[in-house]
Amino acid sequence: PTNDLVTAPEILFFWVARMIMAGHEFMGKKPFTNVYLTGIVRDKLGRKMSKSLGNSPDPIGLIEKYGADGVRVGMLFSSPAGNDLMFDESYCEQGRNFANKIWNAFRLVKGWEVDESLSNPNEQAINWFDNRFNESLAEIEDDFKQYRLSEAIVSTYKLVWDDFCAWYLEMVKPAYQHPIDAASYKSTLAFFERILKLLHPFMPFITEEIYHDEVFGEKGEMDCIIVADYPTVGSIDHAILKEVETIKVVVAEIRNIRNMKQISPKEALPLQIKVNSSLNYEKWLNIIFKLANVSETEFVNDKVAGAAGFMVGNDEFFIQLNETIDVDAERERLTAELQYLQGFLKSVDAKLNNERFVQNAKGDVVQNERNKKADAEAKMATIEASLIALRG
Template identity: 35%
Template sequence: MNAAKNSSKIFRNPAFSLKSKTICIPVGHSERSGAVVEPYLSTQWFVKMQPLADAAVDLQAKEEKVHFVPDRFEKTYLHWMENIRDWCISRQLWWGHRIPAWYHKETKEVYVGLEAPEDSENWEQDSDVLDTWFSSALWPFSTMGWPDENAEDFKRYYSTDVLVTGYDIIFFWVSRMIFQGLEFTGERPFKDVLIHGLIRDEQGRKMSKSLGNGVDPMDVIDKYGADSLRYFLATGSSPGQDLRFSYEKVESTWNFANKIWNASRFALMNMDGMTYDELDLSGEKSVADKWILTRLNETIEDVTQLADRYEFGEVGRHLYNFIWDDVCDWYIEMAKLPLYGEDEAAKKTTRSVLAYVLDQTMRLLHPFMPFLTEEIWQHLPHEGESITISSWPVPVPEHTDKEAAADMKLLVELIRSVRNIRSEVNTPMSKQVELYIKTSTEDIAGRLEKNRSYVERFTNPSTLKIGTDIAAADKAMTAVVTGAEVILPLEGLINIDEEIARLQKEFDKLTKEVERVQKKLGNEGFIKKAPEHVIEEERGKEKDYTAKREAVRQRIAELKG
């Protein structure tokens, strides 16, 4: 009463007046319907998370934990689990798994169970549904026949090898699959979690309807094909990194696919009806045959190891370099010599090598370009119904020939140097030129003589001399390759001062390489930690660069003299 009286006195005070004022406050709206989002208190179902989270965290301290790739995302996962709160699992939606709870219509008793109460007429099921992530978290084992732990699929496939997902749902999905898998099966649901990034537009922005920067994959497929898009997406970035979509890059992949198709068409045109049973790799092989088989072994080994580590960007780089450079640009061109020649035995061997290399290459490429590789493989001499169920390639030790690989490396370096010199002085390949090759040893001279036909075919010389006692002409362009000096007398076509300037640039470049390698070899940390074969490789580079630099220095001195 006193309070009421005091209150009335206050309102009657003439010094006090009431006012109204409009105040703008932010109100949340649904992004889909536009309806105002208002707070609403209601009864919800929760899962007590601490025991589940503790088990999931403890798992990561064990040897058989869930491995994150890249491993930095394990910290993101643990941060969520170590700071966990109880999980609200009920949702007020029209679809989903119903909450398995019933309320007695009279006593209001609550019943929770797998099956409805026996006298169901007196019970009413909760109208809420489970959170979608609760249902999704059951996926690794519920799809395998669980809760029947004797189900064949469950026994064979659980736990799975790898889960591939984006970094934005590590907590929403990955963590919940892990703690539910542990709770219901006692095992981790998967061994590895491969985290990929998001696909962004060319400016690095997230694709959204509001920005209008989304890309319809069907439009890309209509223009460039499914394989081009798939290869770009699979090999365009490293694990955990976002990928910027670019039509230019997809077109580049499309060009790569065309290169593979055209090279395969050439090979198929020259198979001469060869069947799988007629393949024979035991015949006398050329240096090109031995080299491409060696490179294939190296590529199989590299691609397999990188794929096992989920380094698909590096897998794509190795496959691209092997197919475009080694197979298409060099081996197929060199294979034309026996294929267009008169030696039937050499033809058969080259056909067999070409068919074998393409077969193995298509298998390596198949996960990234399934449609193209299946079509090509079906027309190659093959065994089996589909490339999809064919075995993964493995290196064949007897196909590795280090000596042939070294010879081919020398040939490629030599041929490229001649072509570069021709390009610098605008001398087309159709015009014959004199070519002298001064070797540092008789052994290198013998190796080049043995493969003289390749040098003649791909450099088009009017005169070709190979030896250790060849003197360089005054007016000539030169190039230094491993163990030899390439000399092209081009009197009247070059300016000596310009040639000296060009060689000086080459000398400076080689000096930087020598200094870089020597600095690396002088680093105690590198010597202690690096594998022995890596150290030996760097020492070989130092020796090679030093020899080349000395040859360039001598040539500069000759021209100045």
């Protein structure tokens, strides 16, 4: 008897059903609890692999080219539960790039110099990633319970590549040739070790190699990651997760203005904020300063004339540039954004005015549409006010 049976749908009635009946008949109990049906491996065009078509890759050749972990990840990317696997070699390349990303992130963290005398300026970033890890781990565990292995690796990929490498490490890493404080370094290593354990079922080779590095402490010969305790889901503060998503958009918008105005990333910019929401931006200023290279911030009560501006939610942001704003171009941009929001609002209203949708859809889905309407109306009001100011 076992818990899971992995088999093919072709023999569901020829063999699986017989085992179930035989188990109950002769042993008085079921032989297994779950049946996982695997699909057929096909090429990216949906054709069965065969020698005559020449579309069957050599696994050894793939491993030599992309690494064993890269091939494993590539196969998982293309294997939705219960469906045929549409194999595409580009997924293996993506898996290899993922392994390189993990290795380079490890080299970055290992190369940091620690100064025990420094205070910790990264408490908010550490708190955020701790909650983000728990949120992602809960999603991954749910995927495992439902045998959605492809979804589980995608969630893990996003956590590591986007949240850990692209955001968290950028938030906490010290300036060039500067040391990091001990608390931030210790927390980052702890996060990295938890990530390695999370990744190990998908990428056993690179995770075992990194896990035995001296930065994670001395380990005995049998202290392998394969027998280490798997991470457990902790409490999740959804408020801080929502706040950081807003801060990410703020940083992205400032970077967009740099690109549009062709301003060097090294040139620090002043930022003025008109807060119309309940979000406390002051506790996130050090992250905005660092990731967007902001020189100073000022909280204002009115719109700033002659400044490049953008909105995040209902809050307004202004950047004073050492140039004259092209009023016509700004008016054109705002008008285009207003027209987009008007079209978006029309589609939302169509749903909310549909009685069948309101009656049959889940309550949270209907409420989400109402929230979209409120947000769009608030943004439209702000844009209309900006257009009036430009006319003046």
